[in-house]
Amino acid sequence: MINEKVIDTHLHVEGWTNEESNFVDCFEQYRNEMGLYAINLCAVPTVQRNVCNNIQCALYKLAHENTYAHGGLDHIKWPISEDMPAGMDLVTQYRELMEIGFDGIKMLEAKPSHHKKNGLDLNTPPLDRVFAEIERDGTHLILHSNDPEEFWYESMKDQVKPGWWYGDGTYATHEQVYEQTEKMLANHPNIKVTLAHFYFCGKRPEKLEALFEKYPNLCVDITQGGEMYHAFEANHDFFRDFFIKHSKRILLGTDSTYPWGTNVYNWLIDRTYRFVATDDKMSGFGDKELTGIKLPTEAREDILWRNFERRVGEKPREINKDALRRYIEKYKHLMSEDEWTNLKPSIDKYL
Numbered sequence: 001m002i003n004e005k006v007i008d009t010h011l012h013v014e015g016w017t018n019e020e021s022n023f024v025d026c027f028e029q030y031r032n033e034m035g036l037y038a039i040n041l042c043a044v045p046t047v048q049r050n051v052c053n054n055i056q057c058a059l060y061k062l063a064h065e066n067t068y069a070h071g072g073l074d075h076i077k078w079p080i081s082e083d084m085p086a087g088m089d090l091v092t093q094y095r096e097l098m099e100i101g102f103d104g105i106k107m108l109e110a111k112p113s114h115h116k117k118n119g120l121d122l123n124t125p126p127l128d129r130v131f132a133e134i135e136r137d138g139t140h141l142i143l144h145s146n147d148p149e150e151f152w153y154e155s156m157k158d159q160v161k162p163g164w165w166y167g168d169g170t171y172a173t174h175e176q177v178y179e180q181t182e183k184m185l186a187n188h189p190n191i192k193v194t195l196a197h198f199y200f201c202g203k204r205p206e207k208l209e210a211l212f213e214k215y216p217n218l219c220v221d222i223t224q225g226g227e228m229y230h231a232f233e234a235n236h237d238f239f240r241d242f243f244i245k246h247s248k249r250i251l252l253g254t255d256s257t258y259p260w261g262t263n264v265y266n267w268l269i270d271r272t273y274r275f276v277a278t279d280d281k282m283s284g285f286g287d288k289e290l291t292g293i294k295l296p297t298e299a300r301e302d303i304l305w306r307n308f309e310r311r312v313g314e315k316p317r318e319i320n321k322d323a324l325r326r327y328i329e330k331y332k333h334l335m336s337e338d339e340w341t342n343l344k345p346s347i348d349k350y351l
């Protein structure tokens with residue numbers, strides 16, 4: 001149990017039920033056990049579950065207050081092109097999600113695996129138009145861009161998750177993904193974007209500092225990747241100063257994913273929270289030691305909850321049930337039979 005206000009700004013749902021619980025009960029248990037003020041679910045329809053993932057997050061918002069959710073675009077077919085089924089272009093999808101009442105947009109489009117599927121161009125016009133709308137509306141975007149540079153190393157080939165090794169020449173390089181992301185930022189300098197996982201800059205914080213300087217609405221989150229915490233540990237005093245200096249630019253999250261279970265979520269939030277708020281020495285990620293940076297009150301509160309509220313709002317947006325019903329009807333044909341069978345009871349219960 002954490003005895004101060006904390007928002008976990010980065011969670012995912014993959015699936016509806018397991019032997020022990022359904023997705024809502026499982027995250028509610030997590031929230032209650034750890035005393036979290038609010039959570040933010042990030043839908044990633046690009047991964048495998050198409051629009052079901054958005055619908056699931058919207059239903060959760062109906063089930064429990066103080067639940068934020070970021071919706072995601074369904075690319076429907078690969079790579080991204082102008083040739084989309086009528087009325088399902090990415091800008092229309094973006095507007096539908098906002099009408100439903102999502103609090104922002106989550107994109108995995110610059111994670112190298114998805115970037116490849118999308119056609120290796122983050123700034124392709126159909127996607128660029130969405131960035132333009134997001135910037136214009138002041139919508140919050142959580143963008144997963146890049147991955148640890150080790151994921152390109154020959155020596156890591158058999159050590160990363162299947163599909164996450166990028167060294168065979170068919171993916172963009174680590175630097176190319178950075179270049180494309182920074183081109184997007186240059187094209188949309190006021191976009192309210194949070195780059196997930198510290199933008200994988202644990203070893204090159206000066207890169208982040210330069211971006212903070214240039215783009216006033218840019219933040220990062222400290223959702224694991226353990227490698228980031230190894231970098232913090234290796235350079236403990238430097239990063240304590242960095243976190244104080246840039247406390248308005250850092251958000252906290254865990255990447256907790258249903259159905260991993262509360263044991264995992266509780267551990268992740270405990271380590272992440274204690275890293276920010278205490279000077280505890282603890283076993284950290286990948287069994288390496290982690291020492292808390294014990295930030296002063298204001299910097300700590302910025303990171304634990306205030307930055308997220310500042311960017312997304314002090315209250316989650318309300319779900320527009322009619323808009324959600326229209327969305328379900330419109331995209332139903334994209335769902336697998338399994339997904340639809342799993343979705344139906346939750347629709348009946350919450351909508």
Ligand SMILES: [Zn+2]
Binds near residue numbers: 010012042196255
């Ligand atoms: Zn994530």
